[in-house]
Structures are given as structure tokens and as C-alpha cells.
Amino acid sequence: MTRLNNNSAAVSAVDQRLPWLQMLLVSFQHLLLMYGGAIAVPLIIGEAVGLSREEVAFLINADLLVAGAATLVQSLGIGPMGIRMPIMMGASFAAVGSMVAMAGTPGIGLNGIFGATIAAGFFGMLIAPFMSRIVHFFPPLVTGTVITSIGLSLFPAAINWAGGGSDATQFGDLKYLAISAMVLISILLINRFMRGFWVNVSVLVGMLLGYAISACLGMVDLSGLSQAPWLQVVTPLHFGMPQFSLAPILSMCLVVVIIFVESTGMFIALGKITEQEITPAKLRRGLLCDAGASFVAGIFNTFTHSSFAQNIGLVQMTGVRSRFVTACAGCMLITLSLLPKAAFLVASIPPAVLGGAGIAMFGMVAATGINILQEANIADRRNQLLVAVSIGMGLAPVVRPELFAQLPQWMDPITHSGIALATLSAVSLNLLFNILGGADRAQLVRQPASH
Structure with a gap:
């Protein structure tokens, strides 16, 4: 259910344009939510x-610049690219394990990582039309x-944020838990007692309140802000020419498939959230x-990029489905890439503030x-098994990241991604139970009629 005012029934929720103040505030919510993830990968590498x-x-x-530009393209569409939906883009964690290994390998280093990223991106553009056809298997x-x-x-x-990061x-200090709880309670109360505009920006209001209290408690670290330059322009090939080596390229190509x-x-x-049909053509544009x-x-001196899952929760939480909101957030990311002091301030948000918002949105x-699963035949034992095993597999690397540590390193992008x-x-399992097993299912259904 969208909470936007729609003056024209012909305009879908994805194509609606919000008033400027509301647009800026909801866009800022998206930026705050994904910012930590956006800067984590370059920090690690x-x-x-x-x-x-x-x-x-x-x-x-550099990562903020590319993330902002990619978000703009994904949200608005340019030529054959961009799914034209409210998507936020950023550096993908799927490649972190492979890139850390490359960083420690003599003769590869940072320029080898950049070269593998360029080659893998080109490979991805070649296979995107074929990968887009898998939408029928969903x-x-x-x-x-x-x-x-x-x-x-x-x-x-x-939960990690709520405990202080x-x-x-x-970790788990009472002050962290109290701030996270306060942010969460604020979001819940706004959604219960307020309407319209306030519900749309409930996450932002909760986080700003949490930030203010954190600052009063001395939990906001602004050391280094004065040393950050006011303006810095990202230039391509800043660290030199990329290097292209076969092994790193193959590893990153596998990462791109997993990202897809x-x-x-x-x-x-x-x-499903925005009530938009994802056709193979639309999926191809997104990939x-x-x-x-x-x-x-x-x-431009950064790493493989993909869509950010956490921002999908914000779309569902606020009911704001407009792609122009994420496009505006993309512009904000580009602006932050040019203003290191502003980026520093956003990065100073304590993890505990993000924790309360994350619990609600995720x-x-x-x-x-769960709501979508109601459309499927969950009473069927095989379908129950599919759901059970798949969710279990998805949680395996989350519960114990080292579970697959003995497997070959080239499998890390798969085994480390829930x-x-x-x-x-x-x-x-759907292929096994419901497609390849379609014939014997039909026979089981027809069998009672023969008695």
C-alpha cells in the first residue's frame, strides 16, 4: 500500500514525483542506510x-562517485541500462574475499584488482542477456x-550495529542498546500515531534523534574532520594503469555471476513490493x-558494484516506491564524493543508531x-522442504562464516553469501521437485480419480 498522494491513476508508484522536501528527506534516509556498506569495502581493501x-x-x-552514478542509471535508465526502479548501488561484498587474497599476492596488488574488475564488468555485460532469462525460474x-x-x-x-558495532x-553496552531501542521505538510510534509525510520519513526522524542523543553522550567521533579537504575531485586511473592477469580475472568473473x-x-x-512485473527485458537492463x-x-579506482538489499527494506517500510527518490540519493552520493568533510559527517553516525533502524527495515x-510465500502451495511437503533447506542454506554462512573455510578459495563468493x-x-530444489518432478506430481494428482 503506497502512502503517496497520487493525482493520476495512470501514474504508477514507481514513477511518482514527491514534493521536493519529502523527496530530499526520504532520499537522505536511503543514503544513511547504505553509506556504511558503501565505504566498508574500500576500507577493507x-x-x-x-x-x-x-x-x-x-x-x-571514488566508491561514492561510482555508486552515485550507478544508482542514477539504475533508477532512471540510460540507453539499454537501468531497471528504472528504486535501487541503491554500492560496492559488493561478494568480491571482498577474492580481492583481499589478490592484495596479498605479489605482482597483483591494487592495480591487478582494478584490471580484474574491468574485465569482469565487460564479461558481465556479455552474459547479462543470457542471465536475464532465468526470471522464469522464480x-x-x-x-x-x-x-x-x-x-x-x-x-x-x-544486531551487530545495535550492540555498538x-x-x-x-559490545552490548547498555548505552548502545538504549540508543538502538530508542530509534526503533521512535520509528514504531511514528508509524502507529502519525500519517503520510511523517511515516515516510520515520526512519530518518528516528536516526536523527538517535544521533543527537549520541552526540550529547560523547559517542560521535569527529576527530579528523578539520584535516579533511573541502573539495576533492576523483580522477580515473589515480593509482596507475590497471593490470590484467588471468587468475584474478577468472575469480572476479565468478563474482559477477554470483552478483547477478x-x-x-x-x-x-x-x-513484488512495488507491484512491478520483472520481465526478462527489465531484468536484463538491471543486470x-x-x-x-x-x-x-x-x-575510477574502485570495485565491483551491485544493488544493496538493505534499501529494499526501506522501500517496504516507508511505502515510498518512487525511483526518483533513489535517483536523488544518487545525486547526494556524487556530491559527497566531491565534499570529503560532508562525507566524514555522514560516516560519524554511531552504529547503534543504525541498529534500531535496521531491525525494523530488515x-x-x-x-x-513470508507474505509472498502465501501465494505458493506451502501445504505441499516438498515445497515445505524447499523453503526449509533454502533458508537454512542462506543462514549457514551468517551463523558460522567459517563453516566453508576448508573449501577451495575460488568458491568464497558463493559460500560467503547467504x-x-x-x-x-x-x-x-524447485527445478528438482516442481519442474523435473512435474510428471510424477501430475500422476499423484490423477491417481485418486482412478478409484
């Missing part, structure tokens, strides 16, 4: 390569299972944007998946 603080800051700005049974798994796999991040010296699998599940999830963003990312994603494991499991 920069540390693995051994870059200076200034060079890591440049990596972060009936409500599979879609609901994947969306539920997405929500559940995001929950550990929200992975770097907290006293993840993105397919997320696009279909968003299609081409994912691949194109990765291709450009390698040139739970909404899981709830959407979304990828859940998607592959659900599609495979």
Missing part, C-alpha cells in the same frame, strides 16, 4: 593493500523463499547496469517474503 589514510579516503570518494515459491532469506541474512548486521570495546544471482533475487523482491558499473568502477524484508546460497538452493 585499502587496509589489505597497505594504503595511507589519504589514499584510503580517495578510495572511499515463481512465488522461490521468490518468497529468497526474499525471506535476504531479510534474515541482513539481521546479524542490524564490531569495533566496540564493550543476488541481484535477480533482489530485483524480483523489489518488483547490464550492475556489470556496467563494475566496468567503470575499475577505471524485518520488513523478511515479512514481505543470499547466493539461498537463491541457488531454492532454484535448484
Whole structure:
């Protein structure tokens, strides 16, 4: 149910344009939610390569620039690229394991990572038309299972934030829990007692309140703000020419395939939320944007990009489905890439503030998946088994990330992604039980009629 005012029944929720103030506030919510994830990958890789603080800051700005541009293309569409839905883009965690390994390999390093990213992006653009045809393998049974798994796999991040973050010296301290609870309660109360505009920006209001209280308690660290430059322009090939080596390229090509699998599940999830049919043509446009963003990312000193699952929860939470909201957020990301001081302020949000918002939004994603599962025949024992096994597979790397540590390293992009494991499991079991097993199912259905 959309909460936007719609003066024309012919205008879908995805194409609605909000008043400017509401547009800016809801866009800022999207930016706050994905910002931590957007800067995490360059932080990890920069540390693995051994870059200076200034060079890591440049990596972060480069990532914000590409993420903003890719978000604009994905939301508005340019030529054959862009799914034209409310999607936020950012550096993908699927490639982190492979890139850290490359960073420590002599002769590869950062330029080898950029070269592999460029080659993998080109490879992705070649296979996107073929990958887009798999949309037929995502009936409500599979879609609901994947969306539920997405929500559940995001929950550990929200709980980690609520406890103060992975770097907290006293994880679970009462002050962290209190701030997270206050943000969550604020969001719940606004959704219960307010309407329209306030509901649409409930997450932002809760986070701003949490930030203000955190600042009063001395939990906001602004050290280093004065040293950050006012303006910095990201230039391509800042670290030198990319290097192209076969092994890193093959590894990153596998990452792109996994990103495509993840993105397919997320696009279909968003299609259900926004009441948009995800056709093969629309899916192809979305996947081409994912691949194109990765291709450009390698040139502009950053890494493989994909759609961010956590922002799907915000779309469901607020009921604001307009793609122009995420396009506006993309413009904000580009602006932040040019203004390091502003980016620094956004990065200073304490994890506990994000925790309260994350619990509500990620739970909404899981709830959407459960709602979609009602369209499938869950009374069927085989379908119950499909849901059970797929959700279990999706949670395996979340509960114990080291579970698959003994498997070959090239499998890390698959085994470390709960979304990828859940998607592959659900599609495979649906193929086994309901497609290849269609003939014997029909026979079981006809059998009682013969008595």
C-alpha cells in the first residue's frame, strides 16, 4: 500500500514525483542506510593493500562517485541500462574475499584488482542477456523463499550495529542498546500515531534523534574532520594503469555471476513490493547496469558494484516506491564524493543508531517474503522442504562464516553469501521437485480419480 498522494491513476508508484522536501528527506534516509556498506569495502581493501589514510579516503570518494552514478542509471535508465526502479548501488561484498587474497599476492596488488574488475564488468555485460532469462525460474515459491532469506541474512548486521558495532570495546553496552531501542521505538510510534509525510520519513526522524542523543553522550567521533579537504575531485586511473592477469580475472568473473544471482533475487523482491512485473527485458537492463558499473568502477579506482538489499527494506517500510527518490540519493552520493568533510559527517553516525533502524527495515524484508510465500502451495511437503533447506542454506554462512573455510578459495563468493546460497538452493530444489518432478506430481494428482 503506497502512502503517496497520487493525482493520476495512470501514474504508477514507481514513477511518482514527491514534493521536493519529502523527496530530499526520504532520499537522505536511503543514503544513511547504505553509506556504511558503501565505504566498508574500500576500507577493507585499502587496509589489505597497505594504503595511507589519504589514499584510503580517495578510495572511499571514488566508491561514492561510482555508486552515485550507478544508482542514477539504475533508477532512471540510460540507453539499454537501468531497471528504472528504486535501487541503491554500492560496492559488493561478494568480491571482498577474492580481492583481499589478490592484495596479498605479489605482482597483483591494487592495480591487478582494478584490471580484474574491468574485465569482469565487460564479461558481465556479455552474459547479462543470457542471465536475464532465468526470471522464469522464480515463481512465488522461490521468490518468497529468497526474499525471506535476504531479510534474515541482513539481521546479524542490524544486531551487530545495535550492540555498538564490531569495533566496540564493550559490545552490548547498555548505552548502545538504549540508543538502538530508542530509534526503533521512535520509528514504531511514528508509524502507529502519525500519517503520510511523517511515516515516510520515520526512519530518518528516528536516526536523527538517535544521533543527537549520541552526540550529547560523547559517542560521535569527529576527530579528523578539520584535516579533511573541502573539495576533492576523483580522477580515473589515480593509482596507475590497471593490470590484467588471468587468475584474478577468472575469480572476479565468478563474482559477477554470483552478483547477478543476488541481484535477480533482489530485483524480483523489489518488483513484488512495488507491484512491478520483472520481465526478462527489465531484468536484463538491471543486470547490464550492475556489470556496467563494475566496468567503470575499475577505471575510477574502485570495485565491483551491485544493488544493496538493505534499501529494499526501506522501500517496504516507508511505502515510498518512487525511483526518483533513489535517483536523488544518487545525486547526494556524487556530491559527497566531491565534499570529503560532508562525507566524514555522514560516516560519524554511531552504529547503534543504525541498529534500531535496521531491525525494523530488515524485518520488513523478511515479512514481505513470508507474505509472498502465501501465494505458493506451502501445504505441499516438498515445497515445505524447499523453503526449509533454502533458508537454512542462506543462514549457514551468517551463523558460522567459517563453516566453508576448508573449501577451495575460488568458491568464497558463493559460500560467503547467504543470499547466493539461498537463491541457488531454492532454484535448484524447485527445478528438482516442481519442474523435473512435474510428471510424477501430475500422476499423484490423477491417481485418486482412478478409484
